[in-house]
Amino acid sequence: MKQQLNSDESIYFAPILPWQQTAWDNLIARYERLPHGLLFAGMQGIGKRAFVWRFVAWLLCDNRLQTVDNANQQGACGHCQSCQWLQSGTHPDLQVLPLSSLPVTQDDESKEPTKKTKSSSKSSQKKNSSVASEPAKTSIKVDDIRELQPFISQGSSGRRVCVIDNADMMTVAAANALLKTLEEPREGIHLLLVTDWPTKxxxxxxxxxxxxxxxxxxxxxxxxxxSNYIASNKVIDYESESQLAMQVEQALKLANGAPLAALDMLSSEWYKFRDTWIKVWLALRSGKRSSIAASDYWQKNLWIDDFIKLSEFILMDFSRQSLGLKPLQADLEWAGYTSINSLSLDSIQQVMSLIEDIKLSSYQNVQEKMAYDRLLSGIAVL
Structure with missing residues (x-):
């Protein structure tokens, strides 16, 4: 979905995520002594960008000072001229690298997932083939940083904010160019760096x-x-509170503890096809279904990007079982699939390598049907 959001839906003015409240309160309390440069780092899917965009809105909000001492302050007012500029993507005191990271032009991990029905999933997912919770990554070059200098150096009566998303994608020359700005901060300028990979x-x-x-x-x-989000939005079906708790715990494990990534997974269409994937694979293995027929079936149900994610999660647990470990997806009926126990780790790794090769091919605009046919042929001989 690439559209401008209404003020009550915009990421700029949405409530602070519960696990971010302490970090938010600590940052807001430092209003008078905020540092020139701030780094927001952590694995993809924890809500870094949700936090950053709400903080940007608060920094630039015309009514910020009226509520800075309010312990319950949750962000920008959403109504002043500054907030309206943010909504339209034309704020004169905000610069973003890369431009595609602006919330009004691209959904990212700051946006909560919405439940997709099978009938709508293909049209909506095609528009978001890069996954809603993972922003597009573009190399940030030295010229990009140099173009920021006039904005950073010019005077201003208020605050000016520069967001550098995926800061780890800066070239060495770009990073060195940014150093001078960080070493000689100008009053009223805030540089906010965001990265999933701080070690880079x-x-x-x-x-x-x-x-x-x-x-x-x-x-x-x-x-x-x-749990509350699932219950309110009917993201998944569950028969009891204990079953819901099990699904939430499992999703968090699969997402390495990243809350929004776990929620995005549970809300996805492909997550519902995990058991079907194994049954189709068994039919392929026994010769009851051809790889072409299986390819046609999956093309009608999932885009190739989502089928790849689905395959990776199933193959991950195949690998775990081949090593004598318990599968992470405990809700699947693994005991009924005895054929899995005969798989070799080498054969599983061959399919995983094929998947990586198909991913690389996708950047060359290889037709989806060709990618599907190739992948199902590899899965069939697993």
């Missing part, structure tokens, strides 16, 4: 910014939030 940032960059503890996640708040 130059040590000289990290030493000149202060990291916000956005990656400290309280499990009880995350679990309650996801």
């Amino acid at each position: 940032l130059l040590p000289t960059i990290k030493s000149r910014v202060q990291q916000v503890a956005i990656d400290h996640i309280q499990l009880d708040k995350v679990t309650a939030y996801i």
Whole structure:
């Protein structure tokens, strides 16, 4: 979905995610002594960008000072001229690299997932083939940083904000160009760096910014939030509270503890096809279904990107079982699929390598049917 959101839906003005409240309160309390450079880092799917865009709106909000001492302050007012500029994507005191990271032009991990029906999934997913919770990554070059200099150096009566998303994608030359700005801060300028991979940032960059503890996640708040979201939006079917709790716990494990990634997974169409994937594979293995027929079936139900995700999760548990480990997806009837026990780790790895090759081919605009046919042929001989 690439459209401008209404003010009550915009990521700029949405409520703070529960597990972010402490980090938010600590940052807002430092209003008068906010550092020039801030780093928001952590694995993809924890809500970093949700936090950053709400913080940007609050920094630029015309009514910020009226509520800065309010302990219940949750963000920008959503009504002043500054907030309206943000909504339209034309705020004169905000610069973003890359431009595609602006919430009004691209959904990212800051946007909560919405439940997709089978009939709507293919049209909506095709528009978002890069996954809603994973922003597109573009290399940030030295010229991009140099183009920011006039904005950073010019005077202003208020605050000016520059967001550098996927800061780990800066080239060495770009990072070195940014160092001068970080070393000679101008009053009223805030540089907000966002990254899923802080270890890829130059040590000289990290030493000149202060990291916000956005990656400290309280499990009880995350679990309650996801459970309430599922119950309110009927994301998945469950028969009891204990079954819901099991699904939430499992999704968090599969998502390495990232709350929004777990919620995105549970809300996805492909997640419902996990058991079907195994049954189709068994039919392929026994010769009851051809790879072409299986390819046609999956093409009608999932886009190739989603089928790849589905395949990776199933093959992950195939690998675990071949190593004598318990599968992470405990809700599947693994005991009934004895054929899995005879799989070799090498054969599973061959299919995983095929998947990686198909991913690379996707960047060359290979037709989806060709990718599907090739992948199902590999799965058939697993």
